Amino acid sequence: MLVVEDEPYLAEAIRDGLRLEAIAADVAHDGGTALELVTTTAYDAVVLDRDIPGVHGDDVARRLAAEHAGVRILMLTAAGGLTDKVAGFELGADDYLTKPFAMRELVVRLRALARRPAAASPPVLELGPVRLDPFRREVYRDGRYIALTRKQFAVIEVLMNARGGVVSAEKLLERAWDENADPFTNAVRITISTLRKSLGDPWLIHTVPGAGYRFGERPEGERP
Incomplete structure (x- = not known):
């Protein structure tokens, strides 16, 4: 905002x-x-x-x-x-x-x-087994409710909006934190780690070395 x-x-x-x-x-x-x-x-x-x-x-x-x-x-x-x-x-x-x-x-x-977004951004996000409702602030995996902190929710929303694309740590800081966030902070790494555990196995957030993070099925050659 x-x-x-x-x-x-x-x-x-x-x-x-x-x-x-x-x-x-x-x-x-x-x-x-x-x-x-x-x-x-x-x-x-x-x-x-x-x-x-x-x-x-x-x-x-x-x-x-x-x-x-x-x-x-x-x-x-x-x-x-x-x-x-x-x-x-x-x-x-x-x-x-x-x-x-x-x-x-x-x-x-x-x-x-936010429930009336641009046509390119659906009000409810569904990617693989995960369903995210931005208005109700709810996330489900295979129909099971996942309790997330506010920051975890903000991060997964950015990742899911990328629709399988890679999101850099800098972009996550900009979108889920703000322009004044310390670029050297480890907040993104820590939040990603706790978010993975909250979502459960198999992990859906994958690290793309030197580029950032991707949400979805694990692509060939990428590490979690």
Whole structure:
């Protein structure tokens, strides 16, 4: 997620609250920075304040709707009148939440938006014996429920979305942690190790030496 909010304390509180829910989040304090970040990072959604410095939030919404159709927009603003809400949706917002707000409601709304992804990304992921429901935050293997931590869930979701492709440790840090994650951390390796054990045998997450990790049946020549 990208949080676009010019009030530093609120922006940090939202980012930290999302991280507690295993939702990786970056922060932009103005419209221009937000547009730059969207062009370099594949965000699933943007939490957007309307009254921000630089490029106004309304113009950011227009640009996102026109140039980044796959990015969901949740407007989070103090402008709570009916006219304001109608204008927000007309600008391209997918959802609208007014301040003050409850963090839990923001999280639920963002997960609801995830149920309406781009056509290339199905709402429920099924790969081999594993079924992942991103809205209910549930994972099953051969019909058996697998209890995962929030970070484990975030990692397996990224791997399954790759549809058998290799995902680098750097990309996992970017998608399941955030842009400020220490590139030298062993968090990815540790999370992959515990995730494999949680999913059970035979292992479905395989290491591709020098490249990253792949989810699915074990390809010839790759080690677990």
